[in-house]
Amino acid sequence: MNDNLISGVLHSKGFGSNVQSVTENDNCVVLRIQSPTGEGYMTLYMVMKGVYVMFDEFHLESCESEFKNMENVFCIDHCRQGRIEHENLLGSKFYMESGDLKLGRRINHSGRIHMPNGYYYGMTIGFEVGEAEKSIKSEFPGIDIEIEAIVDKFSASDKTNSSAEEYFIRRDSLLENDEHIDHILAEMYNIPNEIRMELFKVKVMELLLRLKMLDKSLYKDDRLYIPASQAEKIKEVHKLIVESPGKNYTVENLSQMFGIPESTLRKNFREIYGSPIYKYIKKVKVNKAAELLKNDSNLKISDVAENVGYDNPSKFSAAFKDVMGLTPFEFRNL
Structure with a gap:
């Protein structure tokens, strides 16, 4: 990965001063975040322009993230192992455990992260909506995917409501109603190096198609907000x-x-x-x-x-x- 792209990735995602680049190649950068309670690694792959897949592996209890999100970013977060606490700017906290899924813009992201069990392993699929739309139309011209429509489906314009900006699906509900999404996400953790980038593109598109067809009425956003x-x-x-x-x-x-x-x-x-x-x-x-x-x-x-x-x-x-x-x-x- 060239220096301009690395700096662009780091700047556009706004990871902050407590995150350092450890290594990089043509399409991947490994980042380290440190805190007094431990450290974590984020391995970020640029799948297409405007589309990235990032794997998080944290062995720490808590950290202060300086992450600054852009309003045109849409994220799909998946918890693979462990637990993670999210705190929003309105003073409430909620928790993701193994298999849970969260979709949204992260508008009320506070930057305070806590791992109740001391570790977390998960994945984020991120879209810079405008750029992602162009890339998908260019690479998959025969597939009808509108990123904006998916964003609108899983988030709302009311930025004062902590529950409106993101959508949460527990794993048991996902398995009951659309186990294919769970399978797609599970497969993304185990792709061989030789075909990783090609299959990332395929899996991201497969996931978007499933989300496009997903009937939200079958799911209840039953996360518990704790003051x-x-x-x-x-x-x-x-x-x-x-x-x-x-x-x-x-x-x-x-x-x-x-x-x-x-x-x-x-x-x-x-x-x-x-x-x-x-x-x-x-x-x-x-x-x-x-x-x-x-x-x-x-x-x-x-x-x-x-x-x-x-x-x-x-x-x-x-x-x-x-x-x-x-x-x-x-x-x-x-």
Whole structure:
């Protein structure tokens, strides 16, 4: 990729000063974003003029993105693995998990990104609408695709409404109503290098045709918006759980400690971390126990159980096997 195109890509996407170019070739640039909690990589392919495919791989908890979007950009975001928190400029947060799809202009993108589980792997297919329209008509003259019509279908002109600018589809709804879209996206992660650029073009067009035919009435945009203040309280609950694996907390305890109604605590914790709170607590305890079993051979299994809050060795063994698939004794002797 020549210097003018690289600088053009970086400038037009407005990635910001905390993003550096790592390497590039004729049609690809690899970018790195860093934060105090880790780093992430974005591999961006220029498929056609005005059309790009970008793969995100983040191993961090949070970062401040300086991304500045242009109003004529339309994005299709797909979560492959992990979870990602999006915060809009209106002070609300929502979450994407594996298989979820988001389409829109990102007008209210705030730049604050959080990965509740410490990692995220996904893909963005981006269109600079005017240029993309020209490229598609030039490369695929026999296919009737109007990018503007698809943009209008999945976004609205009301820029004060955080839910109007983007459309969200959960994976279970996608599989129920149009599994072809899920298959197209899955295939894009596994294209051989030798035919990558050619197949990217084909897959992008196939996806656009499916979106053109998609019946929006079959889908309910059921994402849960969480006020930022509530989300921060849930993160405080999470921090307490992770830092105190030896303590036994109930939802009632945590509700009183943090001033969150029990039903709200359960619902929002599941939305942010992708797991019921009791199941998450058990996983934290078992992971800590596994660490102790491997790193300190002098500790008896009963001592390990006590260290992570289990007074009953039988209950500890059952919980450990439920999470790890092995008993503590089997795990230690691997």
